[in-house]
Amino acid sequence: MKTPSLCSRRVLGRRIGLVSVVATSLLLAACSSGTSGPAAKTGGAPSGTLKFIVSSSDASDAGFRAVNAAFMKKYPKVKIDFSAIPNQNWAATNSSRLTAGNVDITLAGPKEVPSYVSASAQGDDARAADAGVYADLTDQAAMKRFSPSVLKATQYKGKQYVVPTGLSYYTGAYYNKKLFAKYGLTVPTTWDEFVKVCNTLKKNGVAPLGVGGKDSAGLVMLSAVQGLYPTAQDKEALNQGLWQKKVKLTDSKPVQVLDRVATMFGFAQRNFSGVAGSTIAAGFANGEYAMIPDGTWDTPTVTSAVGSKFDFGYFPIPTSNNAAENATVGGKVELTLAVPSSAKNKTAALAYLDFFTEPANYTKFVELSGFASAEPGIATSDFLKSLEGYTKTFSPAWDTVFIVNPKAGAAAQYPFNYGAVTPLGSSTPAQAAGQSQKDWAAGQ
Amino acid sequence: MSEFYPFGRRAGLRTTFSVGMGFVIVFAIVPAAAVIVISLTDIRGLPYIPVNWVGIENYLTFFSGAKLGYNLHALWNTLVFAFSVTIFQNFIALMIAVVLSTKLRGRTFYRAVVFMPTVLGVTVIGLIWSLIFNPSAGPAATVWSWFGADSAFFGDQKIAMALVISVQVWAGLGLAVVIFLAGIQAIPEELYECASIDGASGSKKLRHITVPLLAPSFTANVLLCIVGSLQSYQLAYVLTGPNNPATQVLSLAIFTQAFGGGTSSGSVASQGYAGAISMVQFVIVGLISVAVLVYLRRQESKT
Numbered sequence: 001m002k003t004p005s006l007c008s009r010r011v012l013g014r015r016i017g018l019v020s021v022v023a024t025s026l027l028l029a030a031c032s033s034g035t036s037g038p039a040a041k042t043g044g045a046p047s048g049t050l051k052f053i054v055s056s057s058d059a060s061d062a063g064f065r066a067v068n069a070a071f072m073k074k075y076p077k078v079k080i081d082f083s084a085i086p087n088q089n090w091a092a093t094n095s096s097r098l099t100a101g102n103v104d105i106t107l108a109g110p111k112e113v114p115s116y117v118s119a120s121a122q123g124d125d126a127r128a129a130d131a132g133v134y135a136d137l138t139d140q141a142a143m144k145r146f147s148p149s150v151l152k153a154t155q156y157k158g159k160q161y162v163v164p165t166g167l168s169y170y171t172g173a174y175y176n177k178k179l180f181a182k183y184g185l186t187v188p189t190t191w192d193e194f195v196k197v198c199n200t201l202k203k204n205g206v207a208p209l210g211v212g213g214k215d216s217a218g219l220v221m222l223s224a225v226q227g228l229y230p231t232a233q234d235k236e237a238l239n240q241g242l243w244q245k246k247v248k249l250t251d252s253k254p255v256q257v258l259d260r261v262a263t264m265f266g267f268a269q270r271n272f273s274g275v276a277g278s279t280i281a282a283g284f285a286n287g288e289y290a291m292i293p294d295g296t297w298d299t300p301t302v303t304s305a306v307g308s309k310f311d312f313g314y315f316p317i318p319t320s321n322n323a324a325e326n327a328t329v330g331g332k333v334e335l336t337l338a339v340p341s342s343a344k345n346k347t348a349a350l351a352y353l354d355f356f357t358e359p360a361n362y363t364k365f366v367e368l369s370g371f372a373s374a375e376p377g378i379a380t381s382d383f384l385k386s387l388e389g390y391t392k393t394f395s396p397a398w399d400t401v402f403i404v405n406p407k408a409g410a411a412a413q414y415p416f417n418y419g420a421v422t423p424l425g426s427s428t429p430a431q432a433a434g435q436s437q438k439d440w441a442a443g444q
Numbered sequence: 445m446s447e448f449y450p451f452g453r454r455a456g457l458r459t460t461f462s463v464g465m466g467f468v469i470v471f472a473i474v475p476a477a478a479v480i481v482i483s484l485t486d487i488r489g490l491p492y493i494p495v496n497w498v499g500i501e502n503y504l505t506f507f508s509g510a511k512l513g514y515n516l517h518a519l520w521n522t523l524v525f526a527f528s529v530t531i532f533q534n535f536i537a538l539m540i541a542v543v544l545s546t547k548l549r550g551r552t553f554y555r556a557v558v559f560m561p562t563v564l565g566v567t568v569i570g571l572i573w574s575l576i577f578n579p580s581a582g583p584a585a586t587v588w589s590w591f592g593a594d595s596a597f598f599g600d601q602k603i604a605m606a607l608v609i610s611v612q613v614w615a616g617l618g619l620a621v622v623i624f625l626a627g628i629q630a631i632p633e634e635l636y637e638c639a640s641i642d643g644a645s646g647s648k649k650l651r652h653i654t655v656p657l658l659a660p661s662f663t664a665n666v667l668l669c670i671v672g673s674l675q676s677y678q679l680a681y682v683l684t685g686p687n688n689p690a691t692q693v694l695s696l697a698i699f700t701q702a703f704g705g706g707t708s709s710g711s712v713a714s715q716g717y718a719g720a721i722s723m724v725q726f727v728i729v730g731l732i733s734v735a736v737l738v739y740l741r742r743q744e745s746k747t
Contacts, residue, residue, distance in 0.1 A: 442508070
């Protein structure tokens with residue numbers, strides 16, 4: 001039974017062609033009208049809507065909301081439209097908001113690539129900064145409030161495009177002081193001591209480490225690197241060595257990183273490869289594991305989970321046998337705020353950044369978010385004070401120093417190939433290192 | 445053949461057709477064509493960054509020594525996933541549809557239960573099954589412990605893919621059952637009565653009447669399933685994360701390359717490369733779909 005046709009094929013073809021032309025021209029007209037919007041407001045008292053997006057994390061969201069409330073109280077004419085976007089949607093949301101010119105404050109992290117790295121490895125934010133997507137904030141009053149070392153870490157080609165919101169440290173582990181006291185353990189300062197502590201805990205039926213294998217196992221790898229390459233210079237030398245082919249991932253020290261990772265995986269709780277990072281704090285609070293490799297950004301979460309059950313502390317995971325090399329915790333500059341050049345309410349955006357960095361407001365933010373302060377002289381929590389010995393010289397963690405080669409294979413993305421080590425993968429450390437060296441070399 | 449059209453006069457029909465066609469072109473065809481163009485450039489994820497024409501460089505990167513092994517592995521995972529889901533889903537859906545088409549008490553309730561996963565959405569399904577398969581405290585862990593075993597479930601390289609396939613089959617059953625039910629209800633009752641008179645048993649009726657006459661429903665279901673599961677990445681992403689080698693499928697590789705990257709510095713690979721992988725996937729899906737369609741249509745015309 002042949003379906004009756006509405007009109008002949010030729011006429012139908014012409015009709016579809018006509019509709020396509022109309023539709024496409026409408027689409028193009030809509031696109032072009034988007035770029036020529038009203039001129040951005042500058043100068044004068046802030047007013048209107050301030051569109052503010054950040055990548056969501058419970059603690060920092062609470063910090064931002066507190067500052068937003070205080071800002072709106074000071075400037076009643078401003079309404080802050082604050083969106084905390086979940087991590088997996090961040091890139092797409094940021095991109096579409098920037099394209100639409102529909103955001104006044106966003107996150108950005110332009111990173112300079114050294115001369116020995118190919119230009120193709122430059123990240124999106126750096127390319128955007130080169131193209132003038134972000135406003136130059138170098139001369140803003142807000143910038144003068146930060147420590148010079150933090151400003152140096154966030155500058156891009158001599159200019160400041162971003163306002164840092166704080167620092168986080170993440171190559172250490174929270175530990176349960178009650179369990180340590182119960183088994184007569186002290187904080188280890190060398191790798192051998194650490195292994196002994198873990199073995200004692202294991203013998204007594206307590207999982208030494210709590211690792212979220214599904215998404216947070218990278219922290220274990222970063223701690224392994226921190227002890228073996230403690231200073232910024234060590235890590236930069238490694239980065240340069242890899243890019244200039246002077247260092248191979250199959251050399252003894254890089255393989256030692258993976259050996260450490262494999263040993264730590266052996267001390268992690270049973271079946272940790274299927275556990276999500278978000279459940280680890282709860283397990284720690286229940287005493288299921290004695291130590292959790294985690295970042296200081298999680299302090300508010302861990303504090304509220306543990307409550308008054310026990311005291312906890314934090315120490316750098318000692319992956320070297322030389323105690324002096326284990327004396328720092330690797331960190332990064334946390335969320336960094338930028339103002340797009342296409343922002344419609346620049347006045348309010350700049351006023352907000354100025355307000356945010358004022359010591360009174362910044363103290364409130366730091367207290368709620370769990371970040372360490374990027375400004376000197378801000379009162380910090382007792383917990384962060386206890387870490388001051390490890391953090392007085394800022395040591396960037398490996399993932400902020402290493403530059404990924406987009407042409408390299410997948411095993412060379414981190415590049416210490418922890419994802420291939422059993423049980424996350426099915427290789428030994430030597431095999432995993434070999435695979436990542438092969439993928440790294442293939443991209444050069 | 446009557447000339448009655450539900451929309452009334454032809455002018456009205458032409459207008460609604462044009463509006464519908466307009467939507468399809470603007471929201472489906474123009475973006476699809478744009479992907480081809482994008483795959484030949486090095487466009488990035490943020491606006492106002494200069495875009496350069498790079499020709500087939502992105503395709504060469506896809507097939508380059510550094511990435512080929514990973515991409516072939518992802519492709520293999522995709523094929524295993526698609527064919528397993530199609531086979532299991534259709535088989536189980538057919539059995540359920542046959543049961544639900546009998547005069548079963550409470551069959552409306554059972555139909556609603558079977559169809560419920562379709563309504564839930566990927567994120568909810570992912571959350572439910574992640575909780576069920578939580579290695580430390582979930583119900584599945586408890587059941588496993590009754591047999592003296594324990595498992596990392598989605599973290600275990602050996603069974604992660606099988607678990608994701610099971611969840612995908614469970615999620616897609618509703619639609620497949622509905623299509624089969626519609627097909628079964630279109631089969632004339634007289635055929636079954638004649639078969640009963642001739643002394644045919646239940647399984648003979650299934651083999652000789654139900655299955656052959658369900659050929660159009662099979663075509664629809666199998667094709668929908670294959671095309672859908674060749675491109676499906678949402679469940680793998682939600683259940684096992686974006687970087688798990690056991691469940692890495694090609695569409696997940698596209699997603700992480702186009703929209704991945706952290707908040708610290710933006711993604712490193714260009715979206716042009718993601719577009720190139722999409723085109724490769726399109727060609728693969730297209731070839732497989734056409735082959736399956738031709739085969740199934742031939743089977744249909746045999747009955």
